[in-house]
Amino acid sequence: MDIRIEEPYWLLLLIPAAIYMGFTWKTSGQRLAGKGTILFALRCLAIIALVFALTSPYLTSRANEEQILFVVDRSVSVGGAQEKEDEWIAESLKGRKENQSVGMFSFAGSFRTDVKLTDSDFTIPDLPELPDRDATDLAKAIDLAAAVAKNKVATRIVLLTDGLETVGSVEQLLPKYAGGRVQIDTVLLDQEKTADASIALFDTPKTAYEGEKQLLHVEVESSTRTTGELIITQNDEEIIRESVELEPGTNRFSFRNAASGKGLLKYEAKLIVPDDAILENNRMLAVTMLEQSPRVLIVQTERNPSAIPKLLDSQSIDVNVMNAAELPESLSGYLGYGAIIFDNVPGHQVGENKMTVIEQAVKKFGVGFMMVGGDESFGLGGYFKSPIERLLPVEMELQGKEQIPSLGLVIVMDRSGSMSGSKIVLAREAAARSVELLRDDDTFGFIAFDDQVWEVIPIGAVGSKEEAIEKILSVPANGGTDIFPGLLKAYEDLSESTLQRKHIILLTDGQSPMPPGYEELIEEGRNQQITLSTVAIGEDADWTLLEELAEEGGGRFYDVIDESTVPAILTRETSMMTRTYIEDDPFYMTVAGVPLWSSLFEEGVPKMNAYIATTPKQTATIVAESHKQDPILAEWMYGLGRTIAFTSDATGKWSGDLARWANYPEFWNTAAARLLPSYREVPYIITHEGGGTYTVTDSSRKAAFLDVAVVDESGVEVPFTAEPLAPGKMRVTVDADPGLVFFGVSDDQGGLFEAGVSVPYSEEYTFSKPNKRLLEKIADRTDGELLEEGDDPTRVFRNHPFKSGEQTSIVEWLILTALLLFFIDITLRRFGLLKGITAKRRAEPVVEEPVREQDSISELLKAKKKR
Numbered sequence: 001m002d003i004r005i006e007e008p009y010w011l012l013l014l015i016p017a018a019i020y021m022g023f024t025w026k027t028s029g030q031r032l033a034g035k036g037t038i039l040f041a042l043r044c045l046a047i048i049a050l051v052f053a054l055t056s057p058y059l060t061s062r063a064n065e066e067q068i069l070f071v072v073d074r075s076v077s078v079g080g081a082q083e084k085e086d087e088w089i090a091e092s093l094k095g096r097k098e099n100q101s102v103g104m105f106s107f108a109g110s111f112r113t114d115v116k117l118t119d120s121d122f123t124i125p126d127l128p129e130l131p132d133r134d135a136t137d138l139a140k141a142i143d144l145a146a147a148v149a150k151n152k153v154a155t156r157i158v159l160l161t162d163g164l165e166t167v168g169s170v171e172q173l174l175p176k177y178a179g180g181r182v183q184i185d186t187v188l189l190d191q192e193k194t195a196d197a198s199i200a201l202f203d204t205p206k207t208a209y210e211g212e213k214q215l216l217h218v219e220v221e222s223s224t225r226t227t228g229e230l231i232i233t234q235n236d237e238e239i240i241r242e243s244v245e246l247e248p249g250t251n252r253f254s255f256r257n258a259a260s261g262k263g264l265l266k267y268e269a270k271l272i273v274p275d276d277a278i279l280e281n282n283r284m285l286a287v288t289m290l291e292q293s294p295r296v297l298i299v300q301t302e303r304n305p306s307a308i309p310k311l312l313d314s315q316s317i318d319v320n321v322m323n324a325a326e327l328p329e330s331l332s333g334y335l336g337y338g339a340i341i342f343d344n345v346p347g348h349q350v351g352e353n354k355m356t357v358i359e360q361a362v363k364k365f366g367v368g369f370m371m372v373g374g375d376e377s378f379g380l381g382g383y384f385k386s387p388i389e390r391l392l393p394v395e396m397e398l399q400g401k402e403q404i405p406s407l408g409l410v411i412v413m414d415r416s417g418s419m420s421g422s423k424i425v426l427a428r429e430a431a432a433r434s435v436e437l438l439r440d441d442d443t444f445g446f447i448a449f450d451d452q453v454w455e456v457i458p459i460g461a462v463g464s465k466e467e468a469i470e471k472i473l474s475v476p477a478n479g480g481t482d483i484f485p486g487l488l489k490a491y492e493d494l495s496e497s498t499l500q501r502k503h504i505i506l507l508t509d510g511q512s513p514m515p516p517g518y519e520e521l522i523e524e525g526r527n528q529q530i531t532l533s534t535v536a537i538g539e540d541a542d543w544t545l546l547e548e549l550a551e552e553g554g555g556r557f558y559d560v561i562d563e564s565t566v567p568a569i570l571t572r573e574t575s576m577m578t579r580t581y582i583e584d585d586p587f588y589m590t591v592a593g594v595p596l597w598s599s600l601f602e603e604g605v606p607k608m609n610a611y612i613a614t615t616p617k618q619t620a621t622i623v624a625e626s627h628k629q630d631p632i633l634a635e636w637m638y639g640l641g642r643t644i645a646f647t648s649d650a651t652g653k654w655s656g657d658l659a660r661w662a663n664y665p666e667f668w669n670t671a672a673a674r675l676l677p678s679y680r681e682v683p684y685i686i687t688h689e690g691g692g693t694y695t696v697t698d699s700s701r702k703a704a705f706l707d708v709a710v711v712d713e714s715g716v717e718v719p720f721t722a723e724p725l726a727p728g729k730m731r732v733t734v735d736a737d738p739g740l741v742f743f744g745v746s747d748d749q750g751g752l753f754e755a756g757v758s759v760p761y762s763e764e765y766t767f768s769k770p771n772k773r774l775l776e777k778i779a780d781r782t783d784g785e786l787l788e789e790g791d792d793p794t795r796v797f798r799n800h801p802f803k804s805g806e807q808t809s810i811v812e813w814l815i816l817t818a819l820l821l822f823f824i825d826i827t828l829r830r831f832g833l834l835k836g837i838t839a840k841r842r843a844e845p846v847v848e849e850p851v852r853e854q855d856s857i858s859e860l861l862k863a864k865k866k867r
Contacts, residue, residue, distance in 0.1 A: 003059055003810075010054035017047050039825055046821035053814035058807045066100045066154045066800045067117060071145045073161035074129070075108035075136040076278075076764040078189050085160050086124050088187065088793055092158075093122060095794025103148065109135030109167060111144045134280075134762040136161070138778075139168040146182055152807065153181070154800035159778065160187040163771030166691070166763045170774070174781040181802040184782040186775035190789065196767055197222040197246055198281035202269040202758075204288045208259045214288065216255045218269050222246040223767055228273035232257075235266050235332075246273070263336015264289055264756055266740060281765035285740050287756035293318045294338040294676050299327065299345050304374060306343040307650050307659075311668040324349040330713035331742055334361040335754055339675035343650055344374025347382040347568030348558060352426070355387040357715035362391050363639030364709035364717075364744040365754045368675025370644040373654065378612045378647065379581045382572030385433050393620035393636040394645045397437070398581070398613055408443040408499040409434070409574065410459060410490040413475070414508035414537075415448040420477035422564075423537055427507055430570035432469045434505075437574045438462050445493050446472055449486030450479025459493040481510035484518060487549075491525050502530040505573050506549070507566070509537040514545065522552045531555045533573050535566065584610040586656065589624040589632045596670060597623045597633070606657035608632075611647040635674065640746055642675055684745050684753045692736060692759055696745055698728030703747035706730045712741050734759060 005011075021044055072085050089104065096102065103117035104124065109132035114125060142157060149155045163186075177184065201219035208214050216232060225247055232240040232255065240255050259265065264287060271282040295318045300306040302323060309319045320337070324345045328334065340358065347355070361367040371377060371392055379396040383389045389396055411431050415424065431446060438444055445459030446468070456471050487506060494502040504525075522532065532553025534546040537560045550557035558569050586609050591601045616622055616631045624633040635644045650668075652659030658667070684706075687695045696706060704727045710718040718741050720734040734741060738761040745753045772786075779786045787795060 003057060004807075005052075005055040005057045007055050010051060013051045013054070014048070017051065021047070039828060042821050042825040042828075046818040046825070049814045049818035049821065053811045053818070056809070056811060057814070058809045058811075060807050064099045066097075066156070067149050068096075068100055068102050068156050068158060068796060069117070069145050069149060070102070070104045070158045070160065071141050072104065072106050072114075073108070073136060073141075073159075073189065074106045074127075074133060075166075076133045076280075076762070077136060077164045077768070078162050079194065081189055082127070085189065088160065090124060092793035092796050095792075095797035096122075097797060100797060105141070105145055105148070106130060107137065107141035107144075108133045109137055111141055113148070117148065117150070134764045135167045136165045136764065137167040138163075138165045138170040139173045142170065142173060142177075142184065146177070149182075154802040155182045156784070156796065156800060157182060157184045158187060158796045159184055159775075160189055161775070162189045163774040164763070164768055165771075165774075170778060174778065177782045179783065182782065183784040183800065183802075184778050185784040185787060185796050186779045187787045188770055188772055188775055188789070190770060194277035195224045195226065195275060196277035196281070197226060197228060197271060197273045198278065198766060199269055199271050199284045200250070200766070202267070202284040202286050204265075204267050204286040206287075207289050208265075213256045214259050216240075216257055216267065216269075216286075218253045218255075220244070220246060220251040220253070220271060221766070222248055222251060222273075224248055226273055228271055231270040231272070233268045233270070236268075259288070259290055263295060264332055266332050266756065278765050280738070281761050283738070284760060285758040287740065287758065289755070290336075294672075295320060295336060296672055296675075297322060297334075297337045297340045299324050299340065299342045301325075301345055301349060301376070304344040304376065306341075307652075308341060308343055308372070308668055311650075311665045312672060313665075313669050317669075317672055327354050329354065329357070331357050331361060331711060331715050332713055332740065332756060334358060334367060335365055335742060335756070337367060338677060339368035339370065339672060341370045341372065341671075341675075342377070342388075343372045344377045345381065346376040346572065347386055347388065348560070348565040348572065350388075350565070350568070351562045352386065352564040352567060353562070353714075354564075359387040359391050360711050360715035360717070362641035362643060364711055365742065366640035366677035366744070366746075368642050368644075368677065369638075370646065370671060370675055372650050373612045373647040374649045374651075375582070378614055378645075380572065380612060382568035382570070384437060384571040386568060386571070391638040391641075391643050392617075392645050393634040393643060394614035394616050394631055394647070397615060407438070408445075408459070408494050408497050408502040409438065410445040410447065410494060410504050411570070412447045412449065412486045412490050412504060412506045414450075414481060414483075414510060415454065415475055415477050416450045416479050416481040416510055417477055418481070418509055418540070419537075423509060423566075424475070424477040426564060426566045427537070428473050428475060430507075430567040431472045433567055434570045434574040435462065435465050435468050435472065437571065438465070440465070443497060443499060444468065445490070447486050447489055448475050449482060451482045452479070453485045453489050455489070459497075481508065481512050483508060483510075483512040484514050487518075488521060491521055491530060494530050495525065495528050500529070502528070503555070503573070504530065504532045504553070505535065505570060506532065506546070507535045507537060507570075508546070509541050511540070511542040511545070519552060522549065526552075526554055533557070535560060535569055537566065581612050582610055583613050583626065583628065583630065584654075585627075587627045589626055591624045591633075592622075594621060594623050594635070596674065600663050600667060600670060606661045608648055608654065608658050609656040610649075610654040614645065614647055640744060641677065644671060644674060646671070684755070686743060686755055686757055688757070688760075689731070691763065692734045694732050694734070694743075694757060695725070696730045696732060696743070698747065703728040705747060707746045708732055709744040710734055710736075710741055711744075712736060713739065738762070 025040060070089050101117050101119040102122045104115040106112045106114050108130045110130060112130060114127055145157050198221050200221045203217040205214050227245050230242050230244050230253060231238060239257055244253060267286045269284050293316060298306050298308050298319060298321045300321060300323060309321050312319050327350060362369050369391060384396040413427055413431060440462050442462050443459060444462045446457035448454040448456050456475060457468055462468060490504045532549060533555030534550040535558045536543045536546045543559055547557040560566060586607055588605050588607055591598050591605060611626060611632055613630050616634055620634045620636045622631050622634050625631055632648060633646050635642060648655045658664060685697045689695055696708060708722055710720045712718050718734050718736045720732055723731040725731055736759050738759050740756055741759055743755050743757060776786050
């Protein structure tokens with residue numbers, strides 16, 4: 001057993017303590033035999049005990065316990081080496097000693113415990129693949145393994161890897177483990193010899209002009225001589241397909257392509273090689289921005305063609321017209337436009353997914369957005385609680401407006417097994433939105449059906465909307481499909497009421513036979529003022545039956561391929577039943593607020609016929625309002641983009657004399673000018689540093705602060721970290737899968753810039769030689785060993801030089817001893833216990849020899865004679 005101290009520098013306190021105590025002893029004039037000697041010794045011992053306690057001393061008992069941790073690389077770069085790694089570990093276990101406990105862990109981008117640290121028998125289990133094998137983080141693996149190990153016990157980490165780290169820096173971690181109880185042995189793993197070809201580089205011009213011949217440059221790395229096919233697409237359309245012969249090493253190919261299209265061009269290079277080992281590295285994207293006039297997208301429907309394109313100045317604005325059903329799904333389809341105008345477009349023809357992408361284009365990239373009214377727009381278009389409502393300066397809900405009294409609404413929803421997944425989720429969300437549009441005293445019922453009827457919410461006053469929504473959102477999908485019983489229940493519930501408006505909405509994705517006489521049920525319902533609308537979800541629904549039910553029921557039929565449109569449909573149906581949206585009394589609008597707008601109406605305001613009532617949001621700018629103080633024209637900034645709401649129409653049916661006004665074309669050109677973002681003349685420079693790391697630099701050096709947003713093609717925000725490097729310069733690291741992402745950059749000077757950048761595949765998918773130098777450094781800095789093929793695996797179980805044992809702190813005992821000595825000192829002085837001892841010594845009698853009587857007489861006689 002040894003005594004050790006952790007903080008020896010506290011012992012320096014003994015020097016001034018000794019000087020002070022020596023000086024005190026000398027000046028007191030005490031003698032070694034006096035009582036002061038005892039008290040002086042007690043105080044010295046107490047001071048020594050306290051100083052020694054400050055050094056954190058402990059007793060150690062010798063022990064030879066060791067722990068061996070196998071940390072195994074399971075990333076893509078080691079290929080199919082799992083079996084080889086497990087065989088190596090099994091062979092090494094033959095050298096295990098009784099005092100050695102063993103654990104096994106796997107890592108790639110993440111860390112996993114395969115076998116907990118144990119001192120019993122060790123077997124290698126069958127292991128599934130790690131989820132994120134496209135990264136290698138050596139530093140995190142070593143740190144987490146060391147944290148799992150017992151503290152203050154001799155530890156050896158056996159790191160089986162090829163040393164090709166793609167995340168973190170293990171070299172920065174090594175000083176933490178240098179010369180300590182943790183040794184790291186490294187085992188070099190060689191990659192399997194497989195044939196692979198990969199696209200290492202795909203470069204296109206950052207900007208180009210339409211018709212310009214662009215240089216497309218591709219570099220292909222190949223491990224063997226082979227042949228293949230190289231394909232290049234532009235905006236997902238094939239433009240180049242060429243057979244290529246590949247030599248071992250780097251192969252370079254260049255192509256010329258005339259720039260076609262408008263706005264942002266997405267190029268993709270694909271490589272097809274027979275018997276290729278890794279397919280993930282055969283694809284790479286690049287982006288080119290075509291310089292051109294501002295582009296405006298006008299969205300219309302076949303039922304409501306737009307009159308706006310003819311009114312805009314085609315000389316200065318490039319106008320594109322598109323039907324709502326043809327809107328693109330990806331963000332790149334919108335970033336080529338400076339502004340988007342929805343002209344009387346119902347929400348169910350757009351869908352929630354596309355609305356979300358448009359919202360991101362406006363919020364993060366400054367694309368302008370305008371909604372124009374009509375009988376299928378705003379609240380009547382089903383935009384309540386949608387992403388489009390979020391970006392507009394007005395709300396669809398009519399607050400404080402006159403509403404239709406005595407409404408009864410019953411939703412009949414299919415909850416069969418075929419509705420599982422996104423269908424049931426969106427259907428429940430749609431029903432919940434419908435509840436939010438109802439008043440507390442409206443009548444509402446919710447029926448779910450499979451092969452039987454489930455009365456989720458019995459018909460009655462809405463009451464608590466929160467409770468109703470909670471019940472709706474809890475409906476699961478299961479069972480078969482039988483439509484009629486649920487529909488019959490809805491008609492029976494509404495037929496007993498005396499409400500003025502009674503409506504049923506039926507949603508289903510399946511088919512079901514209807515019993516004879518079902519037409520009579522619907523006809524009788526019509527006689528009782530009950531209407532029926534139907535929604536067919538998916539291609540398996542019985543469209544013929546549902547369309548017939550809606551026609552006979554006096555409602556509307558919706559055929560839905562994209563289930564994300566279901567919420568807009570139910571919102572539209574509920575809005576049409578619960579609100580009087582259309583204000584059709586002729587009026588003159590009042591214009592104020594924005595000089596660019598008000599200057600158009602200096603000579604007077606034309607008379608208008610109608611508009612859709614909405615509620616302005618708190619921070620919106622009301623450009624023009626009706627005689628009822630409803631917004632006719634409103635705008636605001638939503639993120640980086642400006643949005644405008646015009647609640648009348650563009651055809652003249654509602655806008656009346658405004659459409660025949662001389663300044664009517666200028667009205668729409670002003671709207672377009674307000675919507676278009678103010679992009680910087682000198683764009684930011686985005687430089688790829690490798691992996692998912694980019695540097696954003698303001699080339700004008702005018703900006704001090706940058707704000708960056710990153711989203712993917714679906715409009716979903718991409719996680720990223722931003723590190724300011726200097727004024728107008730920032731490093732951005734994105735956490736995204738390989739593909740295309742979009743940067744939106746704004747600054748403190750009002751500048752705005754957008755760019756698409758390609759996130760390449762992980763370095764794990766590139767063939768590189770194992771990093772032996774790094775593994776040597778890891779082993780050398782931690783007093784471990786580098787083991788290669790042919791070395792004895794049992795070496796990892798050699799004796800560890802660090803001798804560990806149990807440590808018992810004696811700080812408390814030393815403090816207790818010091819207190820006890822001080823207590824004894826005080827007691828001896830306070831009660832004078834030492835006085836008795838010293839007094840006794842002073843009072844001892846002098847022993848005198850007795851005087852014999854004879855001697856006394858003789859002495860007297862002698863004295864007498866002398867006299």
